Amino acid sequence: MKDIPLNERIILALDVAEPEMAKEWVRKTEEKIHFYKVGLQLFMASYFDIIDWIIDRGHKVMVDLKFFDIPETVKLAMMQLQDKGVTFATVHGNDPIIRASLEAKQGSGSELKILGVTVLTSFGEEDMRAMGMSRTIEDLVYFRAKRALELGCDGIVSSGLEAARLRQGLGEKLLIVTPGIRPGANIEENDDDQTRIMTARKAIENGADYVVVGRPITKAANPLKVIDELQQEIALALKG
Ligand code: C5P
DSSP: OOOOOHHHHEEEEOOOSSHHHHHHHHHHHTTTOOEEEEEHHHHHHHHHHHHHHHHHTTOEEEEEEEEOSOHHHHHHHHHHHTTTTOSEEEEOSOHHHHHHHHHTTTTTTOOOEEEEEOSOTTOOHHHHHHTTOOSOHHHHHHHHHHHHHHHTOSEEEOOHHHHHHHHHHHOSSSEEEEOOBOOGGGGGGOOSSOOSOBOHHHHHHTTOSEEEEOHHHHTSSSHHHHHHHHHHHHHHHHHO
16 A cells, blocks of 8 residues: 555546636635646646645646657657656546657656556546447456556556456556546546546545546535545545
């Protein structure tokens, strides 16, 4: 088991349109949460300003831009990130793309950890068929995670459904970061774009190190209460 503080286990997805809204969420939650995710929407609104602001307040940042391009472009993009104090960055691609993203860090002494995206948690089996893929999602996630680890990635992003197999097959060192978290009571009636969902407790029990949570917190009537409940679930899962 990795030594990760409870207040870093939830990575809060700051999926908002304006940096001021992101700052409000950080101020509102920072007594409980120390890890924030900046994705495409927020990054397009404020580039590195919001990332610097969050890091200057003493928190960790996951930059989730899921780089996917020709290898040289991905390498150059990752180089823009490697000296910014960012903790996790995501890359989405085949071996040459992942290798190029790792080259960006070489010799820099950067603390940045690179995570390979396996299969988006919004994807279901039908989406795979529609893209002409014949494998099951579980097999594809495992295959991609194994490659990412062999190539030198620090971790991967996958749903909690696949986390157990990854943890068993690929060992303790791999960082598993899991989005698609939904609170237990609502899990049957989830009607947003996420498909491969599960509770935080089950995800951690299955071997996830971190859970990425957005809307279950940001759309809640009482976000701090949801955070407390999620952290209690996570603490229970870690004990068990
Ligand atoms: O609101 P919700 O909890 O679904 O937010 C999940 C976040 O995790 C979103 O920002 C989404 O971009 C991100 N994500 C994901 N699936 C992945 C990788 C990232 O849902 N495979």
